[in-house]
Amino acid sequence: MDFDKSQLMRGTLEGCILxxxxxxxxxxxxxxxxxxxxxxxxVSEGTIYPILMRLLRAGMIVSELLPSPLGPKRxxxxxxxxxxxxxxxxxxxxxxxxxxxxxIFGEEGxxxxx
Amino acid sequence: MQFRMKRVLKKSLASVSQDDxxxxxxxxxxxxxxxxxEVVYEETVSxxxxxxxxxxxxxxxxxxAIGPDIEGFSRELIKNAPRxxxxxxxxxxxxxxLYCFGMLVxxxxxxxxxxxxxxAGAQLTFTxxxxxxxxxxxxxxxxxxxxxxxxRRGFGAPKLTLGIYIxxxxxxxxxxxxxxxxxxxxIVIHLDVIIWVVTFGVLLLLCWLIRRLSAMTTAxxxxxxxxxxxxxxxHRDSGDTDKDKDNEKEKDNxx
Numbered sequence: 001m002d003f004d005k006s007q008l009m010r011g012t013l014e015g016c017i018l019x020x021x022x023x024x025x026x027x028x029x030x031x032x033x034x035x036x037x038x039x040x041x042x043v044s045e046g047t048i049y050p051i052l053m054r055l056l057r058a059g060m061i062v063s064e065l066l067p068s069p070l071g072p073k074r075x076x077x078x079x080x081x082x083x084x085x086x087x088x089x090x091x092x093x094x095x096x097x098x099x100x101x102x103x104i105f106g107e108e109g110x111x112x113x114x
Numbered sequence: 115m116q117f118r119m120k121r122v123l124k125k126s127l128a129s130v131s132q133d134d135x136x137x138x139x140x141x142x143x144x145x146x147x148x149x150x151x152e153v154v155y156e157e158t159v160s161x162x163x164x165x166x167x168x169x170x171x172x173x174x175x176x177x178x179a180i181g182p183d184i185e186g187f188s189r190e191l192i193k194n195a196p197r198x199x200x201x202x203x204x205x206x207x208x209x210x211x212l213y214c215f216g217m218l219v220x221x222x223x224x225x226x227x228x229x230x231x232x233x234a235g236a237q238l239t240f241t242x243x244x245x246x247x248x249x250x251x252x253x254x255x256x257x258x259x260x261x262x263x264x265x266r267r268g269f270g271a272p273k274l275t276l277g278i279y280i281x282x283x284x285x286x287x288x289x290x291x292x293x294x295x296x297x298x299x300x301i302v303i304h305l306d307v308i309i310w311v312v313t314f315g316v317l318l319l320l321c322w323l324i325r326r327l328s329a330m331t332t333a334x335x336x337x338x339x340x341x342x343x344x345x346x347x348x349h350r351d352s353g354d355t356d357k358d359k360d361n362e363k364e365k366d367n368x369x
C-alpha cells in the first residue's frame with residue numbers, strides 16, 4: 001500500500017515556507033525553487049498557493065504586489081510577528097518529533113521488526 | 115450574484131491561453147458556488163491569472179503547476195479563504211430572485227407581443243391571468259434553483275443538495291398543476307412594464323451595493339490587519355537596525 005505523503009507534507013511545508021519567507025521577502029515561484037532544491041521534488045504552485053493563503057489568513061505573513069520582470073505584478077510575502085512566533089514553536093516541536101522518530105526507527109532507518 | 119467577472123479580470127483572463135482559461139474558470143466557478151468572499155474571490159482569480167501568465171513566460175504548463183487534482187486545489191482555497199457573511203449570502207440569493215422576477219414582466223410582454231400581438235399599441239402594459247403569473251413565478255424559482263445546481267456541478271453537487279432540489283422541483287410543479295382548481299382563471303392583472311423594470315432595477319442595484327460594501331468590509335478588515343502587522347514588522351526591523359548600529363558604534367568606541 002502506498003504511503004499518503006500529502007498529510008505529512010502539509011504541516012511540514014507550512015513550516016518550511018514560513019522559514020523561507022522569514023529569511024527574506026519573497027514570491028511564490030522563488031519559494032517553489034528553494035523548496036525543490038532542498039529536496040521537495042513534487043512541490044508546485046498548486047501545492048503552495050493554498051498554504052500561502054492559509055498563512056495570510058492566519059496573519060502569519062503579509063503580501064504586497066510589486067512589479068515583475070516577467071509581466072504581471074508579483075505577490076511578495078513577508079513574515080509577521082505572529083509568523084515568527086509560530087515558526088519558532090514549529091521548529092522546536094519538529095526537532096522533538098524528528099528525534100522521537102529517529103529514536104524509533106534507529107540509525108539505519110530500518111522499519112523491519114526484529 | 116455574480117453574473118460576470120469584473121471587467122479588468124475578464125480582460126486579463128482573455129490574455130491567457132484557452133486551456134489555462136478553462137482551468138481558471140473551473141476553479142472560479144467552484145469558488146463562487148461555495149460562497150467565497152467576493153473581494154477575496156477577485157483577488158484569487160487575479161492571482162491565478164498572474165500564475166498562468168508567469169508559467170507561460172517561463173515556458174511551463176499551468177495545468178501542471180496547479181496539479182491534476184483541481185477539485186482538491188479549489189477545496190483547499192475555499193478552506194483557507196473567508197466566506198460570505200450570512201447577510202451577503204442572503205443578498206446574493208435575493209439578487210438572483212430579483213433578477214429572475216424582474217425579467218418576468220418584460221419577457222412575458224415581449225412573448226405576448228411576438229406571438230399574440232396583444233402588447234402592440236396597448237402602451238407598455240402587461241396583462242395576464244393570475245394563474246399564468248403564478249406559473250411564471252414557479253418557472254423562475256426552478257430556473258434559479260437550476261442555476262445553483264449548474265454552478266455546483268463543476269465538481270459534483272452534494273447528493274443531499276441535489277435530492278432537496280429535485281424534491282422542490284417535483285413539489286412545485288405538482289402544486290402549480292393543481293392550482294387551476296383553486297385559483298380562478300378570470301382574475302386578470304395589469305402591470306406597467308416600465309414601473310416594474312425600474313422598481314426591480316433599483317432593488318437590484320441596492321442589493322448589489324449593500325452586498326459589495328459588506329464584502330469589502332470583510333476583506334478590508336483583513337487587509338487592514340495585515341497592514342498593521344506589516345507596519346509593526348517594519349518598525350521592529352528598523353528598531354533592530356538602530357540597535358545594531360548603536361552596538362557597532364559602542365564597539366568602535368571601545369576599540
